[in-house]
Amino acid sequence: MILESLLVSAPDWAIDHAPVLIPVVPLIMAAMLALSPSGRLSWILSMVATAASFYFALLTLGTVQSTPGGIIEYWIGNWDVIGIEFRVDALNAMILLLVTGMGFLASIFAWTTIAAEVQKQKISLFLSAFLLCFAGLCGVTATGDAFNLFVFLEISSLSTYALVAMGASRDRRALTSAFDYLIMGTLGASFYIIGVGFLYAATGTLNMNELATQLPALSGNRSVQVGFAFIIVGLGLKAAMWPLHQWLPNAYAYSPSFVTMFLAATATKVALYAMIRWLFTIFNPDFAFEQAIFTFILAPLGIAAMVICSFQAVFQTDVRRMLAYSSVAQVGYIILGISIATTAGVAAGLLHLFNHALMKGALFMAIAGICINYKGTTIRDFAGLGRSAPFTMAAFAIAGLSLIGVPLTAGFISKLQLGYALFDHGWWWAVLLVVFSSFLAVLYVGRILQSIFFMPPANPRKTRKEAPLMLLVPLWILALANIYFGIDANFPAGLARDGAIAALGLEAFP
Amino acid sequence: MKGDHHMILRVIAKCLIPLIVIYAFYVQFHGEVGAGGAFQAGVVLAVALILNALVFGLTATMRAVPPWFTRSLSAVGVMVYAGVGVWAMLKGGHYLEYQALFGEGPGGHDGQHAGIIIIEVGVLFAVSGALTTIFYALAGRVAEIRDEDW
Numbered sequence: 001m002i003l004e005s006l007l008v009s010a011p012d013w014a015i016d017h018a019p020v021l022i023p024v025v026p027l028i029m030a031a032m033l034a035l036s037p038s039g040r041l042s043w044i045l046s047m048v049a050t051a052a053s054f055y056f057a058l059l060t061l062g063t064v065q066s067t068p069g070g071i072i073e074y075w076i077g078n079w080d081v082i083g084i085e086f087r088v089d090a091l092n093a094m095i096l097l098l099v100t101g102m103g104f105l106a107s108i109f110a111w112t113t114i115a116a117e118v119q120k121q122k123i124s125l126f127l128s129a130f131l132l133c134f135a136g137l138c139g140v141t142a143t144g145d146a147f148n149l150f151v152f153l154e155i156s157s158l159s160t161y162a163l164v165a166m167g168a169s170r171d172r173r174a175l176t177s178a179f180d181y182l183i184m185g186t187l188g189a190s191f192y193i194i195g196v197g198f199l200y201a202a203t204g205t206l207n208m209n210e211l212a213t214q215l216p217a218l219s220g221n222r223s224v225q226v227g228f229a230f231i232i233v234g235l236g237l238k239a240a241m242w243p244l245h246q247w248l249p250n251a252y253a254y255s256p257s258f259v260t261m262f263l264a265a266t267a268t269k270v271a272l273y274a275m276i277r278w279l280f281t282i283f284n285p286d287f288a289f290e291q292a293i294f295t296f297i298l299a300p301l302g303i304a305a306m307v308i309c310s311f312q313a314v315f316q317t318d319v320r321r322m323l324a325y326s327s328v329a330q331v332g333y334i335i336l337g338i339s340i341a342t343t344a345g346v347a348a349g350l351l352h353l354f355n356h357a358l359m360k361g362a363l364f365m366a367i368a369g370i371c372i373n374y375k376g377t378t379i380r381d382f383a384g385l386g387r388s389a390p391f392t393m394a395a396f397a398i399a400g401l402s403l404i405g406v407p408l409t410a411g412f413i414s415k416l417q418l419g420y421a422l423f424d425h426g427w428w429w430a431v432l433l434v435v436f437s438s439f440l441a442v443l444y445v446g447r448i449l450q451s452i453f454f455m456p457p458a459n460p461r462k463t464r465k466e467a468p469l470m471l472l473v474p475l476w477i478l479a480l481a482n483i484y485f486g487i488d489a490n491f492p493a494g495l496a497r498d499g500a501i502a503a504l505g506l507e508a509f510p
Numbered sequence: 511m512k513g514d515h516h517m518i519l520r521v522i523a524k525c526l527i528p529l530i531v532i533y534a535f536y537v538q539f540h541g542e543v544g545a546g547g548a549f550q551a552g553v554v555l556a557v558a559l560i561l562n563a564l565v566f567g568l569t570a571t572m573r574a575v576p577p578w579f580t581r582s583l584s585a586v587g588v589m590v591y592a593g594v595g596v597w598a599m600l601k602g603g604h605y606l607e608y609q610a611l612f613g614e615g616p617g618g619h620d621g622q623h624a625g626i627i628i629i630e631v632g633v634l635f636a637v638s639g640a641l642t643t644i645f646y647a648l649a650g651r652v653a654e655i656r657d658e659d660w
Contacts (some may be wrong), residue, residue, distance in 0.1 A: 034585035
């Protein structure tokens with residue numbers, strides 16, 4: 001309804017060029033910010049850029065939903081199939097909306113936390129790197145070209161390494177964690193590109209749609225299978241699929257809190273999107289070797305992630321590390337959903353991906369608000385904050401409950417969907433493990449909440465210091481979204497269902 | 511200069527640096543018809559500056575080509591490249607559709623020529639600027655702890 005009125009009011013050029021403008025606007029703005037003299041100006045411009053991307057993502061979603069077949073094709077340079085294609089269907093329209101929406105909310109609160117954590121003369125360059133990362137993530141999601149995906153993946157990753165390292169002014173360990181991330185991320189990207197190389201050798205094309213039409217005839221080809229393995233491992237590294245997640249806890253724990261929030265809400269989600277795209281659209285789940293991967297690799301790894309990393313989260317003392325381990329566990333849920341390889345399973349995975357972005361975004365945003373006024377992010381530092389910063393911590397609590405999967409929150413809906421999908425597939429034992437891992441989530445979220453609301457403040461003289469308004473507004477938007485989508489899940493569930501249908505190559509909008 | 515052990519090095523470098531720069535531009539503009547292109551040209555151009563810094567010292571080079579300039583150069587390069595794409599959009603074509611730059615019909619090639627040359631200039635700016643910036647950042651880095659303190 002809102003989408004339709006947007007579509008009607010939008011000019012023709014915006015609708016025609018929307019898929020490509022989503023990454024291009026922040027890309028150009030990133031270059032401008034590198035020249036900008038003042039940090040505050042940069043912040044305003046970065047908000048403009050992310051807002052524009054968000055607007056174009058809404059237009060793209062509207063166009064996809066109103067097009068028969070549900071696919072937008074945009075040929076860059078009008079080169080047709082030898083050139084780069086931007087191809088948006090219901091699957092990436094959903095992820096684009098998620099990434100641009102989270103990017104927009106992140107850039108609103110950016111100023112308050114960056115001013116506290118980043119040196120003044122570096123603010124413009126910091127925001128420039130943020131926009132590059134944002135543009136890269138949007139590009140990965142929008143592109144329909146296997147090599148172009150690699151290029152955008154590297155644009156986003158390289159700027160992410162720099163952003164993570166910016167945490168060094170607060171904690172020197174940010175440097176080593178950025179370096180770890182750099183090594184692991186580069187390995188992942190190299191694996192991906194090696195895989196694409198094998199597929200190119202076998203098929204002679206880099207266009208995803210062309211690959212999808214040529215691969216069924218080549219599914220017995222050894223180099224296609226090797227390429228597939230390389231691509232899944234490479235993207236698994238980027239998505240922090242257990243046990244390839246070792247870079248993630250440190251990168252989340254020591255980077256500036258703004259970066260943590262943005263990465264937690266978008267970066268692994270985009271890598272998971274790319275994985276879904278390769279598993280279901282380009283390769284076909286009917287291939288014999290892919291069936292084996294689903295049952296014997298992805299499902300056990302997903303289960304291992306959600307059990308083991310939830311366990312690890314329980315024993316963390318730093319709140320951000322705890323939530324980082326929890327992120328790996330949530331990736332496990334999503335991968336478990338994908339590994340069922342049915343429409344319901346992929347839809348449950350996508351819905352959890354969407355909801356996880358909402359809850360982790362809210363949690364890390366609340367932590368960013370705490371970092372402005374209080375030093376330290378260990379659980380003990382959080383003691384009594386429920387009294388000194390009630391609004392920030394109430395939103396934190398809502399998102400935390402959603403992370404556990406308490407009824408009436410978004411997390412409940414997606415875990416329920418995942419459970420249904422698993423039951424339909426006959427994996428009732430996996431449902432038990434999902435419940436068990438949710439119980440672990442009760443433990444670790446409970447530890448933080450207990451410290452926040454039921455412990456006396458570590459320093460009783462701490463006066464009441466709420467996070468700034470510019471942070472509270474996007475924070476509460478996310479927190480209320482967690483509740484709203486827990487009561488009326490039609491919008492995200494619809495998006496996820498259409499996305500799953502599009503991923504599996506069925507007709508989404510006949 | 512008496513007692514200067516590096517006389518030969520300095521004289522040779524002085525002769526070489528202009529040649530390297532000219533060669534960079536040769537690679538740049540030859541890229542359209544043969545081997546070469548803006549990436550290589552940008553690297554060669556940056557090499558000229560790096561050689562200058564190695565032989566004549568970092569401070570002298572930074573005075574001639576200041577770090578803010580190289581950083582801006584790479585940003586401008588990105589804007590030039592992306593700007594051509596937007597220009598094509600404004601003319602009613604797709605993003606980066608060179609054919610649409612001057613609104614030509616299917617027979618015209620002016621847009622293709624101009625488009626590729628302009629984006630190559632953008633790449634030259636971006637690559638040479640970024641490489642020099644990285645070199646400045648690495649070479650100009652001041653150790654926070656002295657080596658003996660480790």
